[in-house]
Amino acid sequence: MNADALSDLVLLLVCAVVAWRDLRTRPAVAVGAGLIGFAALLGVVRFSGVAMLYGPHRFFSLLSACAAFSLLAAGLRWPDAAIAKRAAAVGRFVVVVGGFGVAVTVMGGSLWSQIVPGLSALVIVWTALQQRSASAILGALLLVGSFVVAATGKPGTVYLDYFNSTQALHYLLAAGIALLALPKPPVRTAEPALAV
Amino acid sequence: MNPILFAIPVFLLTILLEAWWAHRRGLKVYDIPDAVTSLHHGFLSQLTGAFTKVASLGIYIAVYETYRLTEWSMGNVWLWVLALILYDLCYYWAHRMGHEVNLLWASHVVHHSSEYYNLSTALRQTSTGSLLGWAFYLPLAVLGVPWQMMVTVGLIDLLYQYWVHTELIGRMGVLDRILVTLSNHRVHHGQNDYCIDKNYGGILILWDRLFGTFEDERDGEKIVYGIRKPLKSYSPIWGNLHYYADLWRESVAAKGWRAKLGVWVAPPGGWTDEPIEHFEPSGFQRYTRQTPSAMRWYVALQHALLVPLVVHFLGIVKDIPTADALVYAAIVAVTAVALGALLECLSWARWLELLRLLGVGVAFALLPDWFGFQAPVALRGAVLVFAIGSAAWLLRRSTTAQQVPA
Numbered sequence: 001m002n003a004d005a006l007s008d009l010v011l012l013l014v015c016a017v018v019a020w021r022d023l024r025t026r027p028a029v030a031v032g033a034g035l036i037g038f039a040a041l042l043g044v045v046r047f048s049g050v051a052m053l054y055g056p057h058r059f060f061s062l063l064s065a066c067a068a069f070s071l072l073a074a075g076l077r078w079p080d081a082a083i084a085k086r087a088a089a090v091g092r093f094v095v096v097v098g099g100f101g102v103a104v105t106v107m108g109g110s111l112w113s114q115i116v117p118g119l120s121a122l123v124i125v126w127t128a129l130q131q132r133s134a135s136a137i138l139g140a141l142l143l144v145g146s147f148v149v150a151a152t153g154k155p156g157t158v159y160l161d162y163f164n165s166t167q168a169l170h171y172l173l174a175a176g177i178a179l180l181a182l183p184k185p186p187v188r189t190a191e192p193a194l195a196v
Numbered sequence: 197m198n199p200i201l202f203a204i205p206v207f208l209l210t211i212l213l214e215a216w217w218a219h220r221r222g223l224k225v226y227d228i229p230d231a232v233t234s235l236h237h238g239f240l241s242q243l244t245g246a247f248t249k250v251a252s253l254g255i256y257i258a259v260y261e262t263y264r265l266t267e268w269s270m271g272n273v274w275l276w277v278l279a280l281i282l283y284d285l286c287y288y289w290a291h292r293m294g295h296e297v298n299l300l301w302a303s304h305v306v307h308h309s310s311e312y313y314n315l316s317t318a319l320r321q322t323s324t325g326s327l328l329g330w331a332f333y334l335p336l337a338v339l340g341v342p343w344q345m346m347v348t349v350g351l352i353d354l355l356y357q358y359w360v361h362t363e364l365i366g367r368m369g370v371l372d373r374i375l376v377t378l379s380n381h382r383v384h385h386g387q388n389d390y391c392i393d394k395n396y397g398g399i400l401i402l403w404d405r406l407f408g409t410f411e412d413e414r415d416g417e418k419i420v421y422g423i424r425k426p427l428k429s430y431s432p433i434w435g436n437l438h439y440y441a442d443l444w445r446e447s448v449a450a451k452g453w454r455a456k457l458g459v460w461v462a463p464p465g466g467w468t469d470e471p472i473e474h475f476e477p478s479g480f481q482r483y484t485r486q487t488p489s490a491m492r493w494y495v496a497l498q499h500a501l502l503v504p505l506v507v508h509f510l511g512i513v514k515d516i517p518t519a520d521a522l523v524y525a526a527i528v529a530v531t532a533v534a535l536g537a538l539l540e541c542l543s544w545a546r547w548l549e550l551l552r553l554l555g556v557g558v559a560f561a562l563l564p565d566w567f568g569f570q571a572p573v574a575l576r577g578a579v580l581v582f583a584i585g586s587a588a589w590l591l592r593r594s595t596t597a598q599q600v601p602a
Contacts (some may be wrong), residue, residue: 027561052265052266053260055263055265056263056265056337056338058262058263059259059262059263059338062263063584078454081454082458082462082467083458086467087311088296088463089461089462089467092293092296092297092461093461095293095331095332096297096299096328096331096461098329098331099330099331099332099334100328100331102255102259102329102331102334103331106258106259106262107255107258143343156205
């Protein structure tokens, strides 16, 4: 296992824990993490030498970019909404928003797969700031950092004298998701249930 | 060549055969306005498909080219079988979401809007299915199923589902347990309480058994076909748009952007854990407009003459400029709307039909060619005479509904 695979393994483990823990209580967060985790699983195998998984790894990374981060944002921002609480709503969100994102990207709108996670990150940052939770704010900033690396990282770029852009992306994502999703969410006052 | 071109004569012959068989047995399974409306929906679906399938297939091909796991051999028969099974699984979920998500139901509701259940109902297809349906088949592209294989198994899946739309054949024994059969699919089209959101499978009913949506046909309860909020229209355009219009109104009325968006992705009954509202089959009455009998046969005849136009359109659409194809499609669509309006006895129907008859008749007779077809002089003359004759007949007829008790 090389360093790229190891970084994807760390991301996989974090996502698997979040998905396992939150599946019943916060399906949006769980499925969002699960999608990223599945992409990471394919990455672990791919970077370990199974080159045929190159395409599927990229596909699920794209699907994650288009749907998983917005699911995480929705789950953290509106925990009482149907999109955050109902597994059926989460499933259809993945198909509709993810399918649309994949279509736009493959038809030439590659910027879409950067705009959507970027906006999702901003929603998460805003939510973290409102919650005044240090771990959430740090997690959100790490998430933003991972997107900056994904958007600007070039082959050969070295971060902190040690990580290439792939590894930096994976570690920042893993740390961000862990800090955002693993601590118990703050208790919220009752709000009227919303349709989404 | 569009393979549906070859299927159209088979469809029409089997529909006539089913209608004749039902008539001999004294069964009321056909209604001319309903059947004609179903076929108009089928025509419009093919017209719009001619313009939109390229885009949805393009997305599939782009995903296949960029993200595929491997490349499936087109020469391996077992891979074809596997592709068909996987396609059927994707179809199950596409179909299920088509019933459980408002935005997708708005498209699929067309197929369920007939209150009759016969072979023509199978052809009552949506014209807006290409908007999102393709997304469910992208896993096949990632797995490496070539687009030609996907299209072929998709066609097999679609054509298989044609024959299950009839009331004339009962249960089929052990096959009912494995395949989507007539009995299983009758349940799917029912609006009785026990039929709602059941039996989504395309070829294999195993998916429903696996995912908990299977329901067996009940001998003691007659199935009532159709949708809970009846369409009550013979217009193929309104048939395609009515649920979108409902959603739009609901969305505008909703408070806040999340609620407005939520309307489109919620289930048709809304986000509720309550059981669905009870439906009493014995009190159900099918929609009818009491269209005069002569007008029904007039519409049936004009509809029959529309078939060669649709076949011609599908045969040449790839070879003519898009603007010409749009004009041709508009002619077919206007014909379907005019005939539907005549069946509904709408006040403006006769004038639209007169305009259409004279427009098409004169254009066919006088233009150098009909979208590339060089018609012989005799045919041009015959079409013009028929159009003028039809117009004259129409001017002498009343288009108001008969006052006959339902």
